[in-house]
Amino acid sequence: MTLKDLDKGQVTRRRVLAASGIGLGAAVLSPMPLRYALAQSKPYRIGSEQPLTGVAALGGKTALVGLQMAVDRINKAGGILGRAVELIVADDESKPDSGRRKVEKLVTEDNIDAHVGGYLSNICLACVPVFTENQVVNMISVCLDTTLTTSKCNKYTFRPYDFAPSQAKAFAPHLVNKMGKRWFIAYADYSWGQSTRDAYANEIKGNGGSVVGTLGIPLGTADMTPFLSKISGDFDGLFLIFFGPDSINFVNQGTDLGLRKKYKWAGDGAVAVASQLPALGDKIEGFVGVDRYVPVFDPPLDTPYLHAFYDEAVERLKKAGLENAAPDRYVQSNFEAMNALKLGIEKSKFQGRADSEKLIAALEGLEMKESADFPTGDKLLRKEDHQAFVRETIFEMREGKYHLLDTIPWQKSEVPPACTFA
Amino acid sequence: MQWLHAVPWDLLLIQTINGIVTGMILALVASGLTLIFGIMDVVNFAHGEFLMLGAYIAVLTIVATHNFWLALIIASLGTGLIGALVYVTTLRPLLGRDPLTTILATFGVSLVLQNYALWQFGPVARKIPEPFSGSITLFHLDYSLYRLMIAGLSAAIIGGFWLFLKFGTWGIWIRATTQDRIMAQAMGIPVPWVLAGVFAIGSAMAGAxxxxxxxxxxxxxxxxxxxxxxxxxxxxxxxxxSLGGSVLAAIFISLLEAYSSLWVSPAQAGIISFVVLILTLLFRPTGLFVATPK
Structure with a gap:
């Protein structure tokens, strides 16, 4: 049946049905290469649940910048296995119920092939069952709740960046040996803050220090004074586990109450991520933190990969309305999580959700080498718990800038697996 | 007298000051809200967004002028103006209808304003510098003078507003409209203007x-x-x-929470305000600080 046939008026319903039948039969019975070629026209549908509104909107926006940057680079280079990547983003509104609803839609209506995303730990925890029930590989990209890869680990869930126990193992020797023996921990009172508190308390004690007290502050508390007024006593350092507006509130109000003058301040890198430095002003001066990525180029971080990542991310952040913002760990981990998924897809020849088992096998034990795709360095995605270990960076804030104090290779941040897959 | 020794007097004093400071900020926010409800029967769910808009206007003004006090005045006037515009365009056509429609409308305005701010200013938090620094030593804390000033200034704004209601021509019109809107109109008071003015003043207080x-x-x-x-x-x-009722309730609840946090976690102390709310609704639905209706 050609265009000429059409001109001659020889197209009948019977001929069309016959031709269609032959075509369909050929497609079903044809060998793999042809089917593979047919599938090539269909992009990989990658879902991403991110907090684009609500308390975590800032982090969600920067996270999306990193993810989009990875997807654009992949598509520009010809896609994965010749197929483009289509990103389908859902706003979880920083709420677990909304997050779960949006993820259910991504999985059941949008038919995503895999997922890269998740920012707030309570939302990640709420969504894990959805991915498991539907057998969708879930590359979380920001959530730091420890249990995601320990007591609540799951064969479909991967964390291709660090978590609190490994950060604590890398940072605790510095805290105890160089800053002080006695610590007080203040934390965001929800899953991430609680599990991070436990990890640091263990490591500080394990390194010969002590934790004299802890204080949980609920997420989104605007006036923290009643909480901060209770922080008193004889200790050397105040360890902070906060992110976003909560870290801004703590640093501002804690400084106003003189806590910065009395104690040394250290904490999770989320307290001083680049995107919120303008709101912290000079009150973050002297803070010592640990992070998987900080925008600093002191050796050994003066690599062409980190420079290229930084330059492109800055441009993209500017276009996203984040003027003068340097990339933070949320940009970085989303960028690298998407690239880790790409590596797994290539290795397993993953074609769609039916191949999830093959993708899981490829991701287990995945080694990522320092490159343009993984600018923060080599890392390993461990088979036993789907947890990655990465180089940790210890920094100090001076004159509004990050100053590198130390880097800890990923091998020294490794902790034993504590996961049993169901 | 053994129990007297068990009382942590230093913390008690700190929490008293905390309670009063927080109570005065809360009173300033709540007095705008109660004013709008008292006169217009509108439960304004967008009130928090006027607070946010006030802060953003101040950020812009401070960038341009480096003057906190000017920013305070401009932000109050600016949010007042935006409040009046919102009232005229959105709420005025709905007055007198089922209260649910105004609740839904203000909820919609709240979402619009919040997302507008996110789009216009981006998600990066901005900073308003304190107009002055300095602190007083309060036991184990250095208590910021600025926090004390907020309490004083909030009290001054509320006090000024009370005087305005008591003695100003517009204040008298507002009180008359609160008592009986139809009678006020019959007496020649420009009720539509009074309502717009009330919404503007309430918004301006949130902005401040x-x-x-x-x-x-x-x-x-x-x-x-x-x-x-x-x-x-x-x-x-x-x-x-009730303006006076709101001020007293704000201080009462803040002090209750502050004192409770001496013995329980401040997070648990926050539950106190909800308990007070439920008890009030059950046993004195007109409010704790207004006379019982005869």
Missing amino acids: SGVLFGPLVGVDHAMGFDWILRAFIVVVVGGMG
Whole structure:
């Protein structure tokens, strides 16, 4: 049946049905290469649940910048296995119920092939069952709740960046040996803050220090004074586990109450991520933190990969309305999580959700080498718990800038697996 | 007398000051809310967003002028103007209808304003610098003078507003409209203008509280949320529409929470305000600080 046939008026319903039948039969019975070629026209549908509104909107926006940057680079280079990547983003509104609803839609209506995303730990925890029930590989990209890869680990869930126990193992020797023996921990009172508190308390004690007290502050508390007024006593350092507006509130109000003058301040890198430095002003001066990525180029971080990542991310952040913002760990981990998924897809020849088992096998034990795709360095995605270990960076804030104090290779941040897959 | 020794007097004094300072900020937010409800019967769910807009206007003004006090005035006037515009375009056509329609309308305005701020200013929190630094030593704490000033200034704004209501021509019109809108109109009071003015004043008070509280927190699109929930509790406990009731309820609830946090976690102390709210609704629905209707 050609265009000429059409001109001659020889197209009948019977001929069309016959031709269609032959075509369909050929497609079903044809060998793999042809089917593979047919599938090539269909992009990989990658879902991403991110907090684009609500308390975590800032982090969600920067996270999306990193993810989009990875997807654009992949598509520009010809896609994965010749197929483009289509990103389908859902706003979880920083709420677990909304997050779960949006993820259910991504999985059941949008038919995503895999997922890269998740920012707030309570939302990640709420969504894990959805991915498991539907057998969708879930590359979380920001959530730091420890249990995601320990007591609540799951064969479909991967964390291709660090978590609190490994950060604590890398940072605790510095805290105890160089800053002080006695610590007080203040934390965001929800899953991430609680599990991070436990990890640091263990490591500080394990390194010969002590934790004299802890204080949980609920997420989104605007006036923290009643909480901060209770922080008193004889200790050397105040360890902070906060992110976003909560870290801004703590640093501002804690400084106003003189806590910065009395104690040394250290904490999770989320307290001083680049995107919120303008709101912290000079009150973050002297803070010592640990992070998987900080925008600093002191050796050994003066690599062409980190420079290229930084330059492109800055441009993209500017276009996203984040003027003068340097990339933070949320940009970085989303960028690298998407690239880790790409590596797994290539290795397993993953074609769609039916191949999830093959993708899981490829991701287990995945080694990522320092490159343009993984600018923060080599890392390993461990088979036993789907947890990655990465180089940790210890920094100090001076004159509004990050100053590198130390880097800890990923091998020294490794902790034993504590996961049993169901 | 053994128990007297068990009382942590230093913490008690600190928490008293904390309670009064927080109570005065809350009173400033709540008095705008109660004013709008008392006169217009509108439960304004967008009130927190006016607080946020006030803070953003202050950020822009400070960038241009480096003057906190000018920013406070401009932000109050600016949010007042925006409040009047919102009233005229959105709420005026709905007055007199089922209260649910105005609740839904203000909820919609709240979402629009919040997302507008996110789009216009981005998600990065901005900073309002304190107009002055300095602190006094209060036992183990250095208590910021600015926090004390917020309490004083909030009291001054509320006091000034009370005088305006008591003695100003517009204040008398507002009180007359509160008592009987139809009679006020019959007496020649320009009720539509009074209503627009009330919404503007309520919004301006929210804007002013956003500026005053701004230096203690980052200014972002969601900053009004935490305050608005507590302000609603204060308005209900104080008696909806009662300015004095709101001020007393704000201080009462803040002090209760502050004292409770001496013995329990401050997070658990926050539950106290909800308990007070439920008890008020059950046993004195007109509010704790207004006379019982005869």
